[in-house]
Amino acid sequence: MVKKLGRQTVQLSNPPTISAFFSIVSSKEGEGPLKHYFDMILDDAKYGEETWEKAESRMVKECVTNAIAKSKIPANEIDYIFAGDLLNQCISANYAIRDLDIPFFGLYGACSTMTEGLALASMLVDGGYARHAVAVTSSHFCSAERQFRFPLEYGGQRTPTTQWTVTGSGAVLLSQQGDGPYIRSVTTGKVIDLGINDLNNMGAAMAPAALDTLVTHFQESGKNFDDYDLVVTGDLGMLGKDILRDLLRQNGYDDKGKLDDCGCMIYDIEKQDVHCGGSGCGCSASVLCSYLLKEMKKGKWNNIAFMATGALMSTTSSQQGETIPGIAHLVTISREKEG
């Protein structure tokens, strides 16, 4: 039976195994510190397509098909795919999944989408609703810039607190049986808004949501930083990570150096001119599906808490004077199925 540890936290009784994963990034991420971990590095941000949006969609499709191929699981045994992205009406996901012949649940969780998809896929595999399920997401610097900010040709200046949208995608295939790593628990987040309205400071907008979900996870599961080798957020960036660490201390939690952030890991912050680090759904997805899972399989970490974070505004809501709500979903991943 499912064990609900609290309102937001579920401990999975048949922890789904990560059967396969695949990541694609562009050359910028391919020049960063994780360059040896990505499965594919594109030298052309258009990936041979006519537009950036089509390139982003192709990354999603290629990540899924390659993850499935690596797993050797027949594609027609994959019962659900969970996908979403940042583009209006989530076209990267929709058009990628069109060609895949897999039942589809479309998500919008902004940059929290990777853990939103993993959370739902995990529960459906755990409960026997799916034999196998995929969670995938993407972002693309160029498609995001022109949708949310300025035409690239304009060459707009960036403020010091901005982050750089990762051009990348990552797909995880979950199964009922296998050798792990395993998704062991899920903590679903709430929408949290402390009133930040600076679109160039998303880390500050998302940090309170990350705090809320992480503290809820600790409270409901009875765990804390001692139980994890790494607690990794999605894309808070340098400033957001500092804010989260401060907020945790104020709430009585010392991270003991175990807190890190995908947005801080994917680039060489000093050298790559990315200001506060990486962002975008593809940031946490590509870091999970490269460095994190590959090193975990090698034994670097036994237990990690992985929490993607999203900022839920739009250009319209910002123009109408709204603040930026955030959300964070958390999954715990372990090398062992129990214990």
Next chain:
Amino acid sequence: MVKKLGRQTVQLSNPPTISAFFSIVSSKEGEGPLKHYFDMILDDAKYGEETWEKAESRMVKECVTNAIAKSKIPANEIDYIFAGDLLNQCISANYAIRDLDIPFFGLYGACSTMTEGLALASMLVDGGYARHAVAVTSSHFCSAERQFRFPLEYGGQRTPTTQWTVTGSGAVLLSQQGDGPYIRSVTTGKVIDLGINDLNNMGAAMAPAALDTLVTHFQESGKNFDDYDLVVTGDLGMLGKDILRDLLRQNGYDDKGKLDDCGCMIYDIEKQDVHCGGSGCGCSASVLCSYLLKEMKKGKWNNIAFMATGALMSTTSSQQGETIPGIAHLVTISREKEG
């Protein structure tokens, strides 16, 4: 144990009950044939807010809070809310849920969102992952027109195959225990694209997806039109409904007059100048949460199959020459828990 009837169809072993539901529409829907069934009819499409987008968001919030109030279930026992809408980055849902303090899974399924949410909420309640869960969605004629088409002030002419975006919202609260009606099964759809690229003919774009999901449901469950008193699609409109009926006949299924469509039911098509009928996420949501569930509780129908349909394009994808992919998810609703 969960009974998977096929890859896409799950028969729920602990069918969740519909504890409460609530609908809000604007005056136009309130002048249509279902006017006596809606819980709230707004005389102001701005709902006292400064913008249409904020009005749409407020409809979502009011539907959820009123459904919860009707159910008398404490809000802090509602474990998940599934919500999404048509606006870029799903701001209607995000900002509505911000004030509700309920763990949130954001969806993007275009006009299929109501059944996407019901499908996921049903499985999580059925499996014990949630005590109670809400599915809600919305649309607003004015916010949709200006995002997808023209400024309202422009007064653009509409082609005969267009549909009218419903200003409305509907919320359903599902629980583990109760008197029904019950969600008995879920059939999850695939993305289907037969190459329609006319943005003013969404019914034609979505009908093939509706066919695919309905035929899959029949094949996997062993049921057909004889097993349902009503098979109701989301918002195919007059033309889309005719196309679906034709496609069903070509595939050997006679609907025996049981097929209907929320987009055809919500307006007086002849008198209300809506061309092919209603559309938008709020169309199927508001019809379900008024006429369908109220008449079902009174005994008009024992078993219905409810299938919202979505068109997954964006203005960007259309401008880049893409066709319109469709998707449809189906849930079956019965007055009895078994049999």
